[in-house]
Amino acid sequence: MKRYGFGIDVGGTAIKMGLFTTDGELIEKWEIKTNKEDQGSRIFDDIAKQIDEKLSERNISKSEVAGIGIGVPGPVKADGTVVKCVNVGWGILNVEQELATRTGLTVKAGNDANIAALGEMWKGGGRGCQNLLLVTLGTGVGGGIIIEGNMLYGSNGAGGEIGHVVVDKHETEVCGCGKKGCLEQYASANGIVRMTKKALATETRDTVLNTIENLTAKDIFDAAKSNDTVAAEQVEKMGNILGTALASIACVINPERIVIGGGVSKAGKILIDVIEKHFMEQTFHACRNAEFALAELGNDAGIYGGACLILQNA
Structure with missing residues (x-):
């Protein structure tokens, strides 16, 4: 039984990260600086590194992780493709593919506001x-x-x-x-x-x-x-x-x-x-x-x- 999932919120200044259990308990949250150098090309590597370090720190195997859900500041198609994310320097790219390749985990992506709405529905004002x-x-x-x-x-x-x-x-x-x-x-x-x-x-x-x-x-x-x-x-x-x-x-x-x-x-x-x-x-x-x-x-x-x-x- 997969018992964990990551929630990621990419912003223009910081990337917020959370490790959750499958029932929605937030185990830990932290953030890192958004590295926008080279048109934001290093962001996915930074996120992958953080996830690997957190799993190692907590002795969690990737087989126990359902995957990563990530919100980004721009339009996101249903297949994970962003049209443009000006705040982080991205042009057209597939967020799900980029992060899945680096982590070996399932990734689902969405626009940050829609992702926030999903969060409020799940555990906030929209319960x-x-x-x-x-x-x-x-x-x-x-x-x-x-x-x-x-x-x-x-x-x-x-x-x-x-x-x-x-x-x-x-x-x-x-x-x-x-x-x-x-x-x-x-x-x-x-x-x-x-x-x-x-x-x-x-x-x-x-x-x-x-x-x-x-x-x-x-x-x-x-x-x-x-x-x-x-x-x-x-x-x-x-x-x-x-x-x-x-x-x-x-x-x-x-x-x-x-x-x-x-x-x-x-x-x-x-x-x-x-x-x-x-x-x-x-x-x-x-x-x-x-x-x-x-x-x-x-x-x-x-x-x-x-x-x-x-x-x-x-």
Whole structure:
């Protein structure tokens, strides 16, 4: 009986790694620096070395390991091929083949946001659900979609890229993706700060936000919690845009639960409440039973999801 699996989360700065039992117990987690030299060609060797050392350290044979599940920061096709991972320097390559060749273990790969959604479904805010949407609100807006317990890859690995749904065709500023009016420009940490600064440029009412030199999303939510009217209006605007976008997405995937994660999710109940309010106002009646929850696994969602990906069929 194979008793172990590895979950790997490759980021632009660090590679998070976890050793799990088949029932989902995290035995140990650690991380190494992401070596992006030579277009990231050394990353697979670094991961393989870490796995070999960990197995040796714990006296585990490879015959006891179901395999490796790995999430990477870019689109991943169902066969493990990445189209491009700018943050680590990769072009087109097959992650599963590259890592399997170096380790001799079975490898399954996915986009990092989809992998995180799988982790939240397995051991986090999505426990008990088989149809799930994870929304990550950080520097940008990411998404992971789980349908009947499986990740939605899409034909080019771009399933779940909800941050680039266009929500305002009249926007004049350009999103990082090159388009204009993407959800990410309004609902991310950078997005709500951008909207708030534009509003403050013409605002005549008193607000604590005008006294903060380097304004952050946390500042805005904290001010809204303290009944600052201007801040509350910006939170409401963000909630309206995001809730309405999710209402449309729900009509396509009909999730049981929508899990909100990422740094902005630390705002807590005020964020969930405003998103859910606008979602319920806008979505199709058959989708209104979707529950909202905060993500629970934090930065560990990727390693949990990687382990789930390889262990769910072990």
